[in-house]
Amino acid sequence: MGKTIAEKILSNHAHTDAYAGQIVIADVDYVMVNDVTGPIAFRKYDEINNGQMFKEKMVLIPDHYVHNKDIASAVQAKEMRDFVQKHNLPNYFEVGKGGVCHQLMVEEGFAAPGRLIVGADSHTCTYGAVNALSTGIGSTEAGVVFATGKLWFKVPESIKVVLTGKFKKHVGGKDLILKIISDIGVDGANYKAFEFCGEGVKNMSVPDRLAVSNMAIEAGGKAGIFPCDDRTREYIKDFVRGEYTPVEADPDAKYCRVLEYNLDELDSMVAFPHLPSNGHRVKDVDVKIDQAYLGSCTNGRIEDMRAAAEVIKGRKVADGVRFLVVPASQRVYRQMVDEGLMNIFLDAGAFVSGPTCGACLGGYMGILAPFERAVSSTNRNFIGRMGDKTSEVYLAGPEVVAASAVVGKIVTPEQLEGN
Amino acid sequence: MAKIQGKVWKFGDDVDTDQIIPAERLVSTNLDHLNDFIFEKVRPGFGPTVKKGDILVAGKNFGCGSSREHAPLSLMEAGFSVIIAESFARIFYRNSMNIGLLLVECKTDIPEGDEVEVDIDEGTIVDKTTGKKWTFAKYPGFIGELVKAGGIVNLVKEGKFQ
Numbered sequence: 001m002g003k004t005i006a007e008k009i010l011s012n013h014a015h016t017d018a019y020a021g022q023i024v025i026a027d028v029d030y031v032m033v034n035d036v037t038g039p040i041a042f043r044k045y046d047e048i049n050n051g052q053m054f055k056e057k058m059v060l061i062p063d064h065y066v067h068n069k070d071i072a073s074a075v076q077a078k079e080m081r082d083f084v085q086k087h088n089l090p091n092y093f094e095v096g097k098g099g100v101c102h103q104l105m106v107e108e109g110f111a112a113p114g115r116l117i118v119g120a121d122s123h124t125c126t127y128g129a130v131n132a133l134s135t136g137i138g139s140t141e142a143g144v145v146f147a148t149g150k151l152w153f154k155v156p157e158s159i160k161v162v163l164t165g166k167f168k169k170h171v172g173g174k175d176l177i178l179k180i181i182s183d184i185g186v187d188g189a190n191y192k193a194f195e196f197c198g199e200g201v202k203n204m205s206v207p208d209r210l211a212v213s214n215m216a217i218e219a220g221g222k223a224g225i226f227p228c229d230d231r232t233r234e235y236i237k238d239f240v241r242g243e244y245t246p247v248e249a250d251p252d253a254k255y256c257r258v259l260e261y262n263l264d265e266l267d268s269m270v271a272f273p274h275l276p277s278n279g280h281r282v283k284d285v286d287v288k289i290d291q292a293y294l295g296s297c298t299n300g301r302i303e304d305m306r307a308a309a310e311v312i313k314g315r316k317v318a319d320g321v322r323f324l325v326v327p328a329s330q331r332v333y334r335q336m337v338d339e340g341l342m343n344i345f346l347d348a349g350a351f352v353s354g355p356t357c358g359a360c361l362g363g364y365m366g367i368l369a370p371f372e373r374a375v376s377s378t379n380r381n382f383i384g385r386m387g388d389k390t391s392e393v394y395l396a397g398p399e400v401v402a403a404s405a406v407v408g409k410i411v412t413p414e415q416l417e418g419n
Numbered sequence: 420m421a422k423i424q425g426k427v428w429k430f431g432d433d434v435d436t437d438q439i440i441p442a443e444r445l446v447s448t449n450l451d452h453l454n455d456f457i458f459e460k461v462r463p464g465f466g467p468t469v470k471k472g473d474i475l476v477a478g479k480n481f482g483c484g485s486s487r488e489h490a491p492l493s494l495m496e497a498g499f500s501v502i503i504a505e506s507f508a509r510i511f512y513r514n515s516m517n518i519g520l521l522l523v524e525c526k527t528d529i530p531e532g533d534e535v536e537v538d539i540d541e542g543t544i545v546d547k548t549t550g551k552k553w554t555f556a557k558y559p560g561f562i563g564e565l566v567k568a569g570g571i572v573n574l575v576k577e578g579k580f581q
Contacts, residue, residue: 023559023560023561023562025579036442036445036446037486037487037488039447039450040447040450040488040489040492044572048575048576050575064442064445072446072447072448072449075447075448076446076447076448079447119486120486120488121485121486122484122485122486122510124486136486137486137510137513138486138488138510138513138514138517138518140488140514140518140570140571140572141513141517141571143572144571144575144580147575148580148581150580151580152561152571186433186480186483187479187483187508190480190506190508190509191509217510220480220483220508220509361437361442361485362437362441362442362443363442380435382435382437382438382484383435383437383438383460383461384437384438384441384460385437385442389460389461
């Protein structure tokens with residue numbers, strides 16, 4: 001019987017013939033923890049105390065509350081640093097050499113086709129964009145992987161998403177995934193994997209695919225997996241670690257559902273509070289904003305920065321609006337300087353910081369006051385997500401965020417003409 | 420596994436992990452008192468009103484969002500013995516089962532304040548206040564072992580992952 005990509009990757013790693021619905025114990029290629037989820041994993045690892053540690057598989061990336069937000073977060077970040085030193089762990093990325101964990105996992109070459117990767121952060125599903133089966137787990141089970149190199153998985157059913165056509169200008173991966181989540185709901189893919197295919201995939205850049213896979217979890221998805229093609233190989237060739245083996249689906253693989261999208265027909269999308277499934281076409285809305293946020297593991301890559309800079313170049317951030325630009329990694333930050341993007345943002349009146357998860361999760365550096373509204377290139381707009389419980393977050397792509405910063409209302413770049 | 424009886428606290432659909440415990444509380448210095456913060460943005464003052472053994476009842480997709488284990492941990496620390504929901508988000512389900520917080524997937528219309536008895540072995544829920552009864556599917560193979568062991572750490576110690 002034919003297999004989906006998820007079934008094949010889990011079969012390969014569990015050394016068995018696995019199909020949807022089965023529970024397997026599989027060898028994990030990498031396990032990632034961050035400063036928030038790491039400390040519990042460290043305690044559980046110590047509790048297991050089996051005398052083993054799979055150091056090469058472990059990746060530790062402080063990003064949520066670093067650089068240190070306050071004393072409590074400083075203590076927490078130090079806990080990770082101490083654990084790294086105690087066990088002499090090779091894959092740790094200190095402030096100034098790292099960034100947002102999911103960006104690092106890709107640009108440090110841990111994410112690659114055919115791999116099985118888990119991370120104690122829900123957006124670990126990001127690496128499906130490069131043909132990995134990657135998924136979010138908890139801290140206790142991260143501790144289990146430290147000690148055993150293995151974890152249990154329920155083999156997911158897959159939803160086949162057939163893509164045709166090509167994105168219009170200023171429309172991208174974020175708009176596609178917001179549309180999909182709006183169509184199927186925030187639990188439309190619960191316990192399931194998305195598998196993307198079709199001619200439209202060939203027309204999508206890897207950064208667009210990363211934005212799509214990143215938000216698979218916002219529909220409840222276990223993973224959002226793309227095929228490996230020339231674009232994938234080209235994108236990862238400069239930083240991938242080790243060999244990798246791409247995995248394709250069998251022609252007779254079984255899917256629980258098939259969705260079809262023509263990228264030609266897609267418009268810029270915005271998700272209203274307080275769920276990512278509250279999608280609207282940007283051209284149909286009229287919403288004033290206090291803050292625009294460009295960054296995060298969803299849309300903090302250099303391609304997002306370039307697209308936003310193109311929109312805002314020669315324009316000014318509207319009076320009464322703060323425009324925050326937060327690159328997803330030190331590498332992206334450096335590229336922004338080298339390519340002159342930094343000056344474009346600074347000339348426009350944006351606040352540009354180094355990489356952090358920061359305000360995306362209501363951490364710091366951009367918290368919203370009561371009743372304030374933000375348009376944000378991030379992935380969640382739950383109640384109180386970026387600040388006070390009465391504040392509101394509207395999710396959109398990088399070009400819409402930049403255009404909205406200029407107008408002070410949520411608009412498309414096309415609506416900017418003349419401003 | 421014995422029967423569990425407790426008073427019900429009622430929540431709706433799509434309760435996300437930011438509602439259960441906000442991100443700003445996720446620091447290791449809070450790990451011994453996470454229950455102080457549960458639902459603080461949507462039901463201020465809720466944490467201390469929960470008594471040991473109480474039962475949380477919700478709609479679909481409970482625990483969606485973040486992978487923060489602080490969410491099930493904080494509910495456990497608050498005293499909840501079991502959570503009954505129409506469905507659970509995937510990572511929340513894993514986290515809870517891995518740390519020994521019991522989840523029961525079942526659609527019910529139990530109102531807040533009712534006294535409820537859950538029999539994990541039999542797969543039954545009885546609303547002692549109204550007498551209504553529901554049944555739910557027993558835990559399948561591996562999940563059953565996980566529940567019996569009281570969490571994944573114990574399973575590892577039993578040599579399951581070697």
